[in-house]
Amino acid sequence: MSTNRKFLNFIDGAYVESGSGASFEDRNPIDGSLYALVTEAGEAEVDAAVSAARRALAGPWGKFSPAERSALLYKVADGITARFDEFLAAEIADTGKPVSLASHIDIPRGAANFKIFADTVKGAGSEFFETMQPGGVEAINYAIRTPKGVIAVICPWNLPLLLMTWKVGPALACGNAVVVKPSEETPATATLLGDVMNQAGIPQGVYNVVHGFGPNSAGEFLTKHPGVDAITFTGETVTGEAIMKQAAVGLRDVSFELGGKNPGIVFADCDFEATIEGMTRAVFANCGQVCLNTERVYVERPIFEKFTEALKANAETFKRGDPMDEATNQGPLISQEHRDKVLSYYGLAKSEGAQVVTGGGVPKMADNYAPGAWIEPTIWTGLDDGARAVREEIFGPCCHIRPFDSEDEVIALANDSHYGLATSIWSQDISRANRVAKRVEAGITWVNCWFLRDLRTPFGGSKRSGIGREGGLHSLEFYTELKNICVKL
Numbered sequence: 001m002s003t004n005r006k007f008l009n010f011i012d013g014a015y016v017e018s019g020s021g022a023s024f025e026d027r028n029p030i031d032g033s034l035y036a037l038v039t040e041a042g043e044a045e046v047d048a049a050v051s052a053a054r055r056a057l058a059g060p061w062g063k064f065s066p067a068e069r070s071a072l073l074y075k076v077a078d079g080i081t082a083r084f085d086e087f088l089a090a091e092i093a094d095t096g097k098p099v100s101l102a103s104h105i106d107i108p109r110g111a112a113n114f115k116i117f118a119d120t121v122k123g124a125g126s127e128f129f130e131t132m133q134p135g136g137v138e139a140i141n142y143a144i145r146t147p148k149g150v151i152a153v154i155c156p157w158n159l160p161l162l163l164m165t166w167k168v169g170p171a172l173a174c175g176n177a178v179v180v181k182p183s184e185e186t187p188a189t190a191t192l193l194g195d196v197m198n199q200a201g202i203p204q205g206v207y208n209v210v211h212g213f214g215p216n217s218a219g220e221f222l223t224k225h226p227g228v229d230a231i232t233f234t235g236e237t238v239t240g241e242a243i244m245k246q247a248a249v250g251l252r253d254v255s256f257e258l259g260g261k262n263p264g265i266v267f268a269d270c271d272f273e274a275t276i277e278g279m280t281r282a283v284f285a286n287c288g289q290v291c292l293n294t295e296r297v298y299v300e301r302p303i304f305e306k307f308t309e310a311l312k313a314n315a316e317t318f319k320r321g322d323p324m325d326e327a328t329n330q331g332p333l334i335s336q337e338h339r340d341k342v343l344s345y346y347g348l349a350k351s352e353g354a355q356v357v358t359g360g361g362v363p364k365m366a367d368n369y370a371p372g373a374w375i376e377p378t379i380w381t382g383l384d385d386g387a388r389a390v391r392e393e394i395f396g397p398c399c400h401i402r403p404f405d406s407e408d409e410v411i412a413l414a415n416d417s418h419y420g421l422a423t424s425i426w427s428q429d430i431s432r433a434n435r436v437a438k439r440v441e442a443g444i445t446w447v448n449c450w451f452l453r454d455l456r457t458p459f460g461g462s463k464r465s466g467i468g469r470e471g472g473l474h475s476l477e478f479y480t481e482l483k484n485i486c487v488k489l
């Protein structure tokens with residue numbers, strides 16, 4: 001199989017090859033076909049990208065007002081929308097996710113992420129104090145926000161455009177320049193965005209993309225680069241630990257959105273139909289490859305059997321196959337390598353004593369899709385609370401369901417994790433849901449819903465699920481330097 005498609009680095013407003021000529025393959029997980037070759041950036045390209053970003057900060061971009069930047073970011077958003085089908089096709093080819101999902105979530109959010117932060121920055125105020133000291137000394141104190149500088153944006157593969165723009169949007173709105181390192185699995189939409197940036201009139205060097213892997217490749221070269229002022233990263237917790245060590249040199253700031261092992265808490269008084277519909281999404285959306293997905297489900301004992309049966313029934317109705325068919329609602333995993341990992345957890349759960357309610361293996365696919373990274377949605381019951389399948393992030397379409405008998409018990413179970421990203425609570429007793437939400441150790445709690453987003457709200461994880469919060473004004477905390485000016489009157 002061959003391809004003429006090649007994804008190049010985007011540096012200083014132009015698409016460039018790597019001096020070394022090194023490249024790697026980008027395969028479509030639907031059928032394993034070769035989608036594109038990707039130029040691998042070496043240290044020289046990473047250095048060129050960081051230098052271009054520094055020059056951009058010293059040029060006109062550094063002098064634009066928030067309103068001028070916001071106007072340009074609206075054009076970027078409009079540019080994504082104008083080329084919606086191109087972005088959609090690229091995201092689908094990289095990830096295999098169905099059009100029914102990507103056209104409603106990934107691409108629209110790619111555009112929305114620029115608009116929301118353009119608006120946020122335009123409307124943001126700051127602090128002001130009148131200072132009066134004994135003896136008649138008077139001063140005014142006010143705080144201003146200035147860009148932090150060159151931001152390295154290190155991205156995962158699960159929601160490539162959405163998660164990249166979630167960081168690039170606020171970074172640029174705040175006046176920074178960025179060097180993006182997309183996941184090696186999903187280089188397409190970040191590359192395409194370079195062209196949109198040029199057409200929107202974003203100055204050269206403000207948005208750069210370098211392709212490659214993590215250790216000893218573009219990811220590490222970028223995060224170690226002394227010209228990078230701060231690093232924003234979404235990905236696995238262990239990768240976050242490695243990047244934090246790299247960031248320690250030069251004391252660069254980090255913003256981390258990391259892994260999770262998210263609990264879902266279902267009380268017997270929930271609206272059953274709505275809960276099953278919501279929990280089906282919470283467990284299986286994007287083939288279980290959303291950091292917010294629920295892998296631990298706790299159900300109040302009186303409805304445990306009924307809930308398990310209903311979730312099983314839904315898990316068995318997913319339609320796999322052609323991603324462009326609107327009826328398809330389950331894509332493959334991102335790669336064969338990731339499927340091997342998820343399947344190893346399927347095996348582990350069984351060896352740890354799980355009862356397999358449904359799934360547990362690889363589905364039979366038509367011949368053209370057989371080489372793809374397909375996997376069965378899987379539900380287990382009966383595991384011990386200490387089982388690895390209950391404690392470790394799997395990042396696949398699977399969950400363990402366990403009964404509980406009291407509020408205190410379920411809160412203790414939910415909190416018994418190194419992670420603290422997201423939870424959902426399902427109950428018609430809103431007072432109880434609130435009470436439980438306050439005690440659950442999670443950065444984000446949804447009540448009677450899941451992944452319902454308002455982009456002005458704080459987003460991020462506690463414990464090993466992250467450092468910092470992004471979203472709305474909270475993004476300004478990371479992407480700007482807050483400076484106080486004291487004027488004696």
Ligand code: NAD
Nearest residue numbers: 155156157182183213214219220235236239257258259291
């Ligand atoms: P990953 O950590 O393997 O890779 C993420 C990125 O880091 C890739 O671009 C990779 O090339 C790069 N990288 C790897 N090692 C590096 C290093 N030493 N230095 C610099 N860069 C390096 O994550 P993934 O497999 O792409 O994504 C899945 C993980 O991401 C899951 O754990 C999931 O929970 C997490 N995630 C979290 C959130 C959130 O908001 N909390 C969102 C999406 C995904």
Ligand code: 6OD
Nearest residue numbers: 158166289290291292453
């Ligand atoms: O919706 C968002 O802004 C966001 N950061 C979602 C993260 C999903 C994780 O896979």
